[in-house]
Amino acid sequence: xxxxxxxxxxxxxxxxxxxxxxxxxxxxxxxxxxxxxxxxxxxxxxxxxxxxxxxxxxxxxxxxxxxxxxxxxxxxxxxxxxxxxxxxxxxxxxxxxxxxxxxxxxxxxxxxxxxxxxxxxxxxxxxxxxxxxxxxxxxxxxxxxxxxxxxxxxxxxxxxxxxxxxxxxxxxxxxxxxxxxxxxxxxxxxxxxxxxxxxxxxxxxxxxxxxxxxxxxxxxxxxxxxxxxxxxxxxxxxxxxxxxxxxxxxxxxxxxxxxxxxxxxxxxxxxxxxxxxxxxxxxxxxxxxxxxxxxxxxxxxxxxxxxxxxxxxxxxxxxxxxxxxxxxxxxxxxxxxxxxxxxxxxxxxxxxxxxxxxxxxxxxxxxxxxxxxxxxxxxxxxxxxxxxxxxxxxxxxxxxxxxxxxxxxxxxxx
Amino acid sequence: xxxxxxxxxxxxxxxxxxxxxxxxxxxxxxxxxxxxxxxxxxxxxxxxxxxxxxxxxxxxxxxxxxxxxxxxxxxxxxxxxxxxxxxxxxxxxxxxxxxxxxxxxxxxxxxxxxxxxxxxxxxxxxxxxxxxxxxxxxxxxxxxxxxxxxxxxxxxxxxxxxxxxxxxxxxxxxxxxxxxxxxxxxxxxxxxxxxxxxxxxxxxxxxxxxxxxxxxxxxxxxxxxxxxxxxxxxxxxxxxxxxxxxxxxxxxxxxxxxxxxxxxxxxxxxxxxxxxxxxxxxxxxxxxxxxxxxxxxxxxxxxxxxxxxxxxxxxxxxxxxxxxxxxxxxxxxxxxxxxxxxxxxxxxxxxxxxxxxxxxxxxxxxxxxxxxxxxxxxxxxxxxxxxxxxxxxxxxxxxxxxxxxxxxxxxxxx
Numbered sequence: 001x002x003x004x005x006x007x008x009x010x011x012x013x014x015x016x017x018x019x020x021x022x023x024x025x026x027x028x029x030x031x032x033x034x035x036x037x038x039x040x041x042x043x044x045x046x047x048x049x050x051x052x053x054x055x056x057x058x059x060x061x062x063x064x065x066x067x068x069x070x071x072x073x074x075x076x077x078x079x080x081x082x083x084x085x086x087x088x089x090x091x092x093x094x095x096x097x098x099x100x101x102x103x104x105x106x107x108x109x110x111x112x113x114x115x116x117x118x119x120x121x122x123x124x125x126x127x128x129x130x131x132x133x134x135x136x137x138x139x140x141x142x143x144x145x146x147x148x149x150x151x152x153x154x155x156x157x158x159x160x161x162x163x164x165x166x167x168x169x170x171x172x173x174x175x176x177x178x179x180x181x182x183x184x185x186x187x188x189x190x191x192x193x194x195x196x197x198x199x200x201x202x203x204x205x206x207x208x209x210x211x212x213x214x215x216x217x218x219x220x221x222x223x224x225x226x227x228x229x230x231x232x233x234x235x236x237x238x239x240x241x242x243x244x245x246x247x248x249x250x251x252x253x254x255x256x257x258x259x260x261x262x263x264x265x266x267x268x269x270x271x272x273x274x275x276x277x278x279x280x281x282x283x284x285x286x287x288x289x290x291x292x293x294x295x296x297x298x299x300x301x302x303x304x305x306x307x308x309x310x311x312x313x314x315x316x317x318x319x320x321x322x323x324x325x326x327x328x329x330x331x332x333x334x335x336x337x338x339x340x341x342x343x344x345x346x347x348x349x350x351x352x353x354x355x356x357x358x359x360x361x362x363x364x365x366x367x368x369x370x371x372x373x374x375x376x377x378x379x380x381x382x383x384x385x386x387x388x389x390x391x392x393x394x395x396x397x398x399x400x401x402x403x404x405x406x407x408x409x410x411x412x413x414x
Numbered sequence: 415x416x417x418x419x420x421x422x423x424x425x426x427x428x429x430x431x432x433x434x435x436x437x438x439x440x441x442x443x444x445x446x447x448x449x450x451x452x453x454x455x456x457x458x459x460x461x462x463x464x465x466x467x468x469x470x471x472x473x474x475x476x477x478x479x480x481x482x483x484x485x486x487x488x489x490x491x492x493x494x495x496x497x498x499x500x501x502x503x504x505x506x507x508x509x510x511x512x513x514x515x516x517x518x519x520x521x522x523x524x525x526x527x528x529x530x531x532x533x534x535x536x537x538x539x540x541x542x543x544x545x546x547x548x549x550x551x552x553x554x555x556x557x558x559x560x561x562x563x564x565x566x567x568x569x570x571x572x573x574x575x576x577x578x579x580x581x582x583x584x585x586x587x588x589x590x591x592x593x594x595x596x597x598x599x600x601x602x603x604x605x606x607x608x609x610x611x612x613x614x615x616x617x618x619x620x621x622x623x624x625x626x627x628x629x630x631x632x633x634x635x636x637x638x639x640x641x642x643x644x645x646x647x648x649x650x651x652x653x654x655x656x657x658x659x660x661x662x663x664x665x666x667x668x669x670x671x672x673x674x675x676x677x678x679x680x681x682x683x684x685x686x687x688x689x690x691x692x693x694x695x696x697x698x699x700x701x702x703x704x705x706x707x708x709x710x711x712x713x714x715x716x717x718x719x720x721x722x723x724x725x726x727x728x729x730x731x732x733x734x735x736x737x738x739x740x741x742x743x744x745x746x747x748x749x750x751x752x753x754x755x756x757x758x759x760x761x762x763x764x765x766x767x768x769x770x771x772x773x774x775x776x777x778x779x780x781x782x783x784x785x786x787x788x789x790x791x792x793x794x795x796x797x798x799x800x801x802x803x804x805x806x807x808x809x810x811x812x813x814x815x816x817x818x819x820x821x822x823x824x825x826x827x828x
Contacts, residue, residue: 016470050490054432059495065500068495068508072486074462079483083472086479094482100510100560144513 004034005170007158010044012232023084030130039136039158042073063108067148082133092131097138104139104147106297111147116164155216163223177255178229181410182261187402189411197222197249200259203353257356258408264349268317274339292326300384348397351389370407418448419584421572426646437498444544447547453550453572456487477522481562488549496547506545511552518553518561525561530578569630577637591645592658595824596675601816603825611663614673617767671770672822678763682731688753691718706740708733712796762811765803784821
């Protein structure tokens with residue numbers, strides 16, 4: 001029988017009632033003829049409670065014990081989901097990561113999946129079991145200890161199972177009904193996309209559209225797993241087309257040049273004025289920043305003048321203090337001799353994303369024109385093949401998102 | 415290094431603070447030169463919550479899923495305890511049942527321990543780990559699924575580990591400070607026993623003194639594990655002699671003839687009047703009662719007259735309805751033809767227990783005399799080698815316990 005993977009996030013299994021509702025959807029797919037692998041998160045709030053206990057117990061905790069404690073949330077939901085399905089006369093059983101086994105690296109609390117054993121679950125499918133309920137987010141290390149994949153790891157678990165079992169599709173049930181052209185809270189014109197390419201989703205995911213974990217999209221792209229995001233709270237999936245399908249770009253017939261507008265509110269910009277423009281200067285600056293745990297995003301180096309240049313980069317606003325300390329240290333040690341460090345904590349990032357940009361010229365100029373028409377000054381620009389990002393003053397964020405959504409006609413389907 | 419097993423029940427690990435307090439005791443034993451195996455229960459209330467979810471999900475639940483869900487409570491405490499010990503610079507790690515492994519039968523929710531692998535933990539002790547924190551109550555079945563040992567199974571886990579690792583002693587930390595001659599709520603003269611023999615503890619445990627699970631005492635007796643019960647809330651264990659030591663009777667130099675007075679409040683008595691006194695009649699009565707899940711305790715058969723007899727038995731009062739239904743069924747089917755079924759739901763059981771009875775005559779007559787002096791009528795009597803139990807009217811329970819405690823001088827040490 002064809003295999004379908006269905007993943008239910010924390011809000012979708014938050015109560016016994018919601019577990020029942022999720023189980024009904026699973027039952028429907030079983031009736032449709034699928035063998036189903038259900039991946040469950042912990043009941044919402046549970047993981048935070050467990051993490052809280054660990055952090056209260058030990059500031060610099062042993063990540064192996066963290067994993068043992070935190071993985072228990074998914075274990076509970078998996079058992080309850082299996083019981084609920086059995087109660088509906090659907091042959092089901094639960095599996096924990098170590099039982100599957102889902103083998104990972106030993107990088108506790110942030111492990112990577114190495115291999116998924118399909119034998120045990122397939123043997124049960126062959127015996128007539130119709131649903132394998134698997135505790136998401138967890139696996140087993142080569143040392144035989146429980147590992148977790150890091151927050152949001154249940155999405156990644158789901159995609160990895162879909163790849164390992166060659167599932168027809170991987171349905172991610174969540175509390176939104178799909179991927180939108182932009183955040184509907186910013187413009188009511190935001191439109192749900194029926195389809196989006198992996199590359200676009202990847203840019204949107206890392207830009208702050210919190211629908212899917214970036215890693216899960218990368219994995220889906222690598223193994224070409226059809227990924228569908230849909231709401232577990234709306235009962236509209238009568239024909240298997242609800243939500244948004246994240247898929248290979250070849251599977252998208254025609255699309256807008258720009259697929260969506262993303263934003264990231266709490267950014268900061270730092271500029272090192274008058275840095276010596278010599279080989280190795282970038283490494284001398286960004287090495288220490290990385291060591292300090294600063295997530296540098298955009299980097300711009302101005303044209304050199306008299307052997308000196310200005311170096312500008314963006315970072316999350318809550319990492320500014322750390323970055324300042326790191327930069328003062330390199331100045332004091334004589335590694336980087338800059339004249340002044342200028343910080344702007346009042347910026348945000350707005351990006352347009354779309355695989356159509358590859359074949360359409362003029363997207364950047366249309367974007368800059370739309371911002372100019374609103375009187376919005378651009379502070380930094382970076383571009384990739386399918387994305388253009390700008391750093392602007394934070395107070396213009398909503399205005400910029402709305403203007404870009406309008407200028408690229410995102411309220412209308414292609 | 416010598417091994418010590420320390421078990422902490424649910425109330426002793428109910429909060430992070432209490433876990434810290436328990437960890438301090440463990441640290442002290444490590445400082446005393448022991449390698450310690452800590453067995454933990456779930457935080458108090460946790461198991462009930464999990465059981466509640468399972469029962470709400472499914473009335474006739476799959477016990478394998480029940481075990482997967484319910485075992486998660488101990489997993490959390492084990493991790494938190496290991497982290498707390500590490501925080502105190504005590505080298506520790508947690509183990510779940512399947513990691514040890516603690517192998518059990520497949521009787522889910524009521525599994526029996528088959529074997530404890532000592533290799534992995536001993537290897538870690540050899541490497542310098544000083545504390546193995548083990549999740550109590552759980553193991554792994556031959557099929558590789560998580561099993562639980564039934565309620566109170568953490569005591570049994572602790573004793574089994576003490577036997578497998580040839581521990582010097584198994585300390586059970588609980589919310590009382592030892593085993594008493596009787597319930598201190600009934601008489602202020604109740605005295606904590608320093609030592610009690612396994613056999614006596616076994617009788618007291620099954621008679622309703624809820625300090626230790628019966629199975630754990632049986633196991634300790636079979637493997638001659640020195641078992642100590644003490645409070646985790648009093649900090650009086652400076653010389654290793656706090657609480658009550660449950661041990662082989664040879665280790666008790668001198669003791670009272672009677673060690674303690676136990677009671678069980680909510681009993682009922684049923685009598686089948688005028689039953690045919692023929693071979694197989696007892697089986698015809700008690701077989702169907704067992705099938706109906708009735709825990710028959712005392713059984714008395716009167717002298718036969720004209721080939722007919724009366725059959726009396728005691729049972730928990732909340733099983734009376736079930737027992738009545740079973741007895742009506744056997745009457746209707748013609749298997750047991752009795753004249754009348756008389757039920758007395760207003761009785762309790764009081765027992766005196768002591769290995770000294772074996773060598774001392776007259777305990778029974780002293781007991782009956784003390785009850786007579788208080789005007790208490792005895793309805794049923796049963797005796798074993800080290801125990802005499804009587805069924806009396808419930809309203810006399812406290813009075814009977816006090817009178818027996820006095821007459822056998824239990825307020826004074828031997």
